[in-house]
Amino acid sequence: MTATPDERRDAPVIAPDDLCAVVLAAGLGTRLRPLTMLRPKALVPVGNVPLLDRALARLAAVGLSGPDRVAVNAHWLAAQVADHVAGRAHLSHEDEPLGTAGALGNLHRWIAGRAVLVLNADAYVGVTGPDDLGALLSGWDGHRVRMHGVKAGQPDPFHGYNFAGASLLPAADVAKLPDKPRELARTTWRPAEQSGRLDVVPLTGLYLDCGTPADYLAANLHAAGGENLFGTGVVVTGRAAGSVLGDGSRVDGTVRDCVLWPGAHVAAHEHLHRVIRVGPDLTVPAP
Numbered sequence: 001m002t003a004t005p006d007e008r009r010d011a012p013v014i015a016p017d018d019l020c021a022v023v024l025a026a027g028l029g030t031r032l033r034p035l036t037m038l039r040p041k042a043l044v045p046v047g048n049v050p051l052l053d054r055a056l057a058r059l060a061a062v063g064l065s066g067p068d069r070v071a072v073n074a075h076w077l078a079a080q081v082a083d084h085v086a087g088r089a090h091l092s093h094e095d096e097p098l099g100t101a102g103a104l105g106n107l108h109r110w111i112a113g114r115a116v117l118v119l120n121a122d123a124y125v126g127v128t129g130p131d132d133l134g135a136l137l138s139g140w141d142g143h144r145v146r147m148h149g150v151k152a153g154q155p156d157p158f159h160g161y162n163f164a165g166a167s168l169l170p171a172a173d174v175a176k177l178p179d180k181p182r183e184l185a186r187t188t189w190r191p192a193e194q195s196g197r198l199d200v201v202p203l204t205g206l207y208l209d210c211g212t213p214a215d216y217l218a219a220n221l222h223a224a225g226g227e228n229l230f231g232t233g234v235v236v237t238g239r240a241a242g243s244v245l246g247d248g249s250r251v252d253g254t255v256r257d258c259v260l261w262p263g264a265h266v267a268a269h270e271h272l273h274r275v276i277r278v279g280p281d282l283t284v285p286a287p
Contacts, residue, residue: 013134014063021064025121026075040077042121047223101187105179123165124219126206145192149200217286
C-alpha cells in the first residue's frame with residue numbers, strides 16, 4: 001500500500017532507540033567511470049559535498065549519528081571510504097560485494113537485533129526536513145517494511161512507485177538476511193509486497209541515484225539552483241555560469257552548466273558545456 005504520513009508535524013520525527021542505520025557505499029560505480037576510478041561513488045561531490053556526507057546529514061536530522069547507530073559498508077576503494085568516515089560511523093569492509101541484503105547480513109553482530117534504516121549512498125534527494133526521512137519514519141509500527149518511492153518511470157515498480165534510495169526494515173526481517181551476495185528486492189521487498197506488508201512513502205521533490213554522468217550532472221545543477229556554486233579558493237578569470245566549482249578550481253576559459261572537481265582547471269582556450277572536469281584535462285561528457 002501507499003503510506004501517506006501527516007503533511008504537517010509540530011516537531012521533527014526522531015528515530016527510536018531500537019533503530020540503527022546502514023549507508024550502502026560499497027558499489028563499484030561502473031556506469032560513472034572514469035570518475036569512479038578516482039573516487040568511490042559515495043565520495044563523488046554533489047554541490048561540493050560528498051554524497052556520503054549528504055547521507056550522514058540526512059540521518060543526523062532524525063537523530064541517527066555516530067558509530068553506535070550508523071554503519072557504512074565499503075568495498076571499492078575502501079581505504080578512501082574508511083579515511084573519510086574517520087570514526088563518524090562504524091565501517092564494514094567487504095572483501096567481495098555483498099549486495100544490499102548481504103551487506104546487512106554481514107553486520108548482524110553490530111546491528112544486534114535492531115530494526116534498520118537503509119540508505120543508498122548514491123542517492124541525491126532534493127528535499128529536506130520532515131519531508132525527507134522524517135516522513136518515512138512517521139507513524140511506523142516497526143513491523144511493516146517501508147520504502148521511499150517516486151512515481152514509476154521504470155519497469156517493475158512497487159505499488160506504482162520506484163524505490164527512491166531509503167528503506168525501513170523491521171528487526172525480524174533483518175535477522176533473516178544472509179551474509180552472502182543478495183539483494184533486498186528479492187529477499188525482503190518483493191516478499192513483503194506479495195504478502196501485503198509493504199508500504200511506499202512517496203518522496204516529494206527530486207530524487208536521482210547519481211549512477212550515470214547525466215544524472216550526476218543533473219544532481220549538481222539542482223544543488224546549484226541555476227547559479228554558480230563556489231568552493232573555497234576558486235579562481236575565475238574567464239566566465240562561469242550555472243556551474244559547481246570545486247575547492248581550488250580555476251576557470252580561465254568558459255564553463256556553463258558544468259561540474260569542476262576540486263583542483264580542476266579550464267584553460268583559456270576551452271569552452272565547456274554540460275561536462276564534468278577533473279584535473280587539467282579529464283573531461284567527462286554528460287549527454
